[in-house]
Amino acid sequence: MTPPFYSRNAARFRTLLSASAAALLALSGAGIGTATVQASEEHEVEISIKNHMFEPEALKLPVGKPIKITVKNLDPTPEEFESDDLGFEKIIPGNTTAIVRLKPLKPGTYMFFGEFNMDTALGHIVAE
Missing domain, CATH: 2.60.40.420 (Cupredoxins -  blue copper proteins)
Structure with a gap:
């Protein structure tokens, strides 16, 4: 049986990873869009x-x-x-x-x- 402490922290860790991945994806997409706009200007x-x-x-x-x-x-x-x-x-x-x-x-x-x-x-x- 998994201790309750481990289960709560594992869930928080997965949530943090998901949020970090989403933020990184959003930032990298924003950078690509900015570079395209600057090159066209x-x-x-x-x-x-x-x-x-x-x-x-x-x-x-x-x-x-x-x-x-x-x-x-x-x-x-x-x-x-x-x-x-x-x-x-x-x-x-x-x-x-x-x-x-x-x-x-x-x-x-x-x-x-x-x-x-x-x-x-x-x-x-x-x-x-």
């Missing part, structure tokens, strides 16, 4: 590096949305896509493509440059 833009210059050299981007910048380096040499204003730097080998993601921007103008060719690889972002 991401603003995507492309920029190229050719002859050590950015094309286009000016990007007009929306305020308040995450940004995905696809950078195509069409030159055979590497370039470092960098912005002190936005706090990023990314080396992009020659003839390759890289992605830079930015948090939502506030209104303003943000400078970027190619560190390996600073005389020619210059550009800016206007967020409005």
